[in-house]
Amino acid sequence: MKKSTFFLTCILLLFSSNLWTQSVKDSVLSRYSKFAEESSPEKLFLHTDKSLYVSGEFIWFKGYLKNNTPISVFEESRFIYVELYGDTLISRVKIKYGEEGIAGRVPISHSIPTGEYTLRAYSQWMVNSLPDYMFHKKISVINPAYKDTADSVDTATVPIEKDSSVVSLQFFPESGRIISGKFTLIAFKATDNEGRGTDLKGTLYNSRDSAITNISTEHNGMGKFRFYAASADIYYVLVPDGKGGNHRFNLPPAEHQGAAINVLNRDGRIFINTLITNDFISKGANILVHDGDEILFFEELTRDERVFILNENNLQPGINHILLIDNDLNVLAERLIFRFPENSLQTVVETDKPSDELERREKATIKISLKDSSGIPVKGEFSISVTDSFLAPAQPYSDNLKSYMHLTSELRGQIERAAWYFDESNKDRERAIDLLMMVQGWRYYDLPAILSGDFGFNGKRAANRPWYQKEFTQTVSGRATSNFRNTKRATISVLAPEINLAVSENLNKTGNFIVSDLDFADSTGFIISCTGKEGQKGYYLELAKQTFPSLTYYQFLPTPRIKRDAASDDSYFRIFEQSGGLGSIMLTAATVTSNYKVAAKHNPSPFNQTFDKRQIREREDLDIYAGWSLFDYILGTFPGLMHGGSAEDGSRIMLSTRSATITGEKEEPHVYINRLRVGSTGDLDKYMVDDVENVAFLRGNEGFLYRTLSGVVLVTLRYSVSSLARSPDMYFNTIFARPLGWQKPSKFYSPDYSLEEDNNSVSFDTRTTLYWNPMIKTDEDGKAVITYYSSDRKTRHNISIEGLTLEGEIFSISQ
Known part of the structure; x- marks a missing residue:
């Protein structure tokens, strides 16, 4: 009887355990599916015309926005935000999906000094994630009006003196832990003082100072080694400092309890070795494999060591996740693996003539064709940029649409030379990208939050902050x-x-x-x-004030490196001059000799004063700046003003450089609109140059009537705007506002030198972007043809193409 009772108890316990395991699996599958359908993140990549600009130019871009999973029940957002910032925000535009996709431009003010700036882009839906997963790109700006010693440095040829004393060496045990008494694979990353990967050689020692193995980097400062972690022992690596000594770097301590994953890829078969100590087995443990769309594999673990085999063809292209989780859905170990997308698309780019053989202002033709692996024409659409290779040099292996969507968008931080991994001629790319998965791996998906129902992703949980909806209207x-x-x-x-x-x-x-x-424009x-x-x-x-994510700064973003010499500086100066960058300087010079006074037709001053010509701009002076925000125009064309960051409500402000010189305090100039003082320079961002009849700026002592040394901005709005902004019937129960709307579409100007008008309009053509088009479609034969005209510089042209086939296959071309 006792035996029967014991046997029945065992059956019930086993049955209960199976039910519990099945319940955990069903719960995981259900919650993950709900997340993928309703809360999966978006990815956004910007294709810009180039990476180097001159103050006064525009940054032209095309945005590629996609849901990370095709099973999402929601379409992609209809709006994105693009920001340019240095120490403070410089410009923010909102872009609406239109006939050319998500395309627009960011103005670069003439007042922006030479330096490095960050271009950031995101949808409102992406604000739910960490800022790290928004699109970021570093650009360089040259302002010929700013002369400093840094401008004279040849950044392309000055060697960086590597000081091994500032090198950093980080260790990454495979899947997160070193388990004592077991062999462990350790990946490592060596970086220099700028955060870039650097070559390194060293030796691993134990606590008895016995050498165990030598280590060395393999790719971009990354490497790996395997060793047996003895119980209670301590391990460290010594790296020669080049001066007869060594730097010591300690490995993480080994743990007696925990879980680990080891992965080996052989001929398309992925061998997954799992290790879990008994205390975790007794509480219940499971292995899970997912790709962001769905859970591909789930099984309970009942032994401390298991081997699973996956067919690589069953994985989605891009990053896949292998996790060990307990029954409470806590992650015990995680390993990322990567599957390269199949290159079934054949792309051909042909030019009718080598670009460096083109004559001055000669017509050039580029032919693009798309075919599948069988030679059948493929329809697709793409954006294309053609640039001067000397004045706007391309950055080798910089992040492109393919590398971003498949790789860098799901890894925290920036990946050096990301496109290198997608060049099939690089034979070591599979080994290198596996190192990257171990070193740069980060949870793009916060699995505990997803499985707990919080639907968090990218390392943040929805319960910790407001949830932003997708923006369709x-x-x-x-x-x-x-x-x-x-x-x-x-x-x-x-x-x-x-x-x-x-x-x-x-x-x-x-x-x-x-x-x-x-649906309203800016x-x-x-x-x-x-x-x-x-x-x-x-x-x-x-x-209600629209809130925006805080600006983020990173130690290392790939920065365009440029070679400055007399020839390039002369070209950059011409570009700056042709965009109107010298307008304020020439106006100031003219008034020094003539002291010419003008009486404004619509006087912006409450004191009805007269102005020096250099102090005021009338409607005819403003026409060429159509499309500019009033804030950017004043900041970029009137000397004595500078960016002041953002106010508490998120609006931009400008500061007077004169006030800092006279009083030691950086203060905002006073602002009068239609002869009435307004609260802040941020109010200037509510208007466009098109809305203004005239604008004046009084510097320093010129503002004595207004009792300030910080300067005075005086604006007269055109009648149609004034009637909206301030009418006799408006009291404090009425407000006038211009919330941020979408940017009105604009076309990139590409001259047609077969026309006499275009040929005579510019005396010397120094364009750095020769052609830009955000939307080109191939015909039924998979072909597209574009034409453009060369500049007055004889140089090689760079071609950059990013696009998608109608089936969704990504292609990136750079030559």
Whole structure:
């Protein structure tokens, strides 16, 4: 009887265990599927026309935005944000998906000094993740008006003196842990003082100072070695410092308990060796393999060591994750593996003539054809840039659409020469990319958060911060308040004549309002007013401020390196001059000799003063700056002003350089719009140059009438704008606002020198971007043809192409 009872108990325990395991598996599969369908992240890559710019130029770009999984129930967002910043934010534009995809431009003000800047892009949906997973690119800007010693340095030829005393050596045990009494594979990364991978040789020692094995880097400062970790022993690596001594770097201590994964890829078969100590086995452990779309493999682990074999063809191209998790869904170990995408596409780029043989202003033709592996034409679309290889040099193996979507978008930090891994001529690329998976690996997917139902990703959990929705339309929202009246009886009215919007709704007791499903371009004006049931105006309105992620700075982003000499500097100066960069300098020089006074037709001064010619710009002076924001125009063309970062509400501000010289404090200039003082220079960002009749700037002592030494900005709005911004019937219950809207589409200008007008318009053509088009489509034969004209410089041209076939296959071409 006892035996029967014992046997029945064992059966029940086994059955209960199987039910529990099945319950864990079902829960994992269900929650992961829900995450992939509803909360999977987006990836965004920007193809820019080049990486080196002159102040006054535009950064032209095409955005490629895609859901990371095809099973997402939501389409990709319709809007993205693109920012340019150095120490502070310089420019932010919002781009809407249109006929040319997600294409636009970022202006570079003439006032931006020579230096390195960051271009960042993201969708609102991507704000749910860490900023590391937004798109970042480092660009270089040259401003010929700024002369300093750094400009004279030949950055392409000055050798970097490597000081081994600043080298960093980090160790990465495979899957995260060193288990004592077992062989362990250790990856390592050696970096120099700039964060770049550097070559290194050293020796591994134990606590008895006995040499165990030599180590050396294999690719971009990365390497690996295998050793047996004895129990309670300590290990370290000695690296010669080049001066007769050594640097010591300690390995992480070995652990008696834990879990580990070892991976070996042989001929398309992936051998996965799992190791789990008994204390974890007794609590329940499982192996899980996923690719971001779905869970590919799940099985309970009942022994301390197991071997699993996966067929590489069953994995999705890109990064795949192997994890060991317990029954509480905690991650015990994780290993990343990579599968290269199949290159079934044949791309051919032909030119009718070598670019360095083109004559001055000669017509050039580029033919592009796409075929599959069988030679059948393939339809696709792409963006293309043609640049001067000397004035805007290409960066070898810089991140492209293919490397970004398959690799770098899921790894935290920046990958050196990312496109190198996708060049099939590099025979060591498979071994090198596996090193990268061990060294640079990071959880793009926060699995514990996903499986707990928080739907976090990219290392952050949704429960820890607001959840941002995908942006398909635009909204305007805010709140009405009153010290004496109940907003429940009030009516909110929103008027925007430019988009034929006129809505009026009753408020609830909270006073909050929102107008959704809007579609408006940047600089669209909104008049918002609140009145009581009987017409009372004792209400105060506040428009909701759109929040943006904090600016992020990284120790190492690949930076364009340029060679500066007299010839290139002369060309950069011509580009700066032709874009209007010397306008303020020439105006100032003219007034020194003539002291020419003007009386403004629409006087922007509340004191009706007269102005020196250099102090004021009239409508005819402003026409060539159509499309510029008023903030950027004033900052870029009036000397004595500089960027001041962002205010608490996120708006940009500008500061007076004169105030810092006179008082020692950096202060904002006073701003008057239509002869009335406004609160901040950030208000200038509400208007475009097209909205302005005239604008004046008074420097230092010139602002004595206004009781300030920080300068005064005076603006007269054109009548159509003024009637919206300030009417006699407007009181404090009415506000006028220009929320950030999408950038109006613009076309890149490419001259046609067969036309006399174009041929005579420029005396010397020094364009660095010769051709840019964000949307080219191949015909039924898989072919596309573009034409452009060379500049007045005889040089080789770089061609950069990024695109997708209609089936979604990515192609990147650089030559």
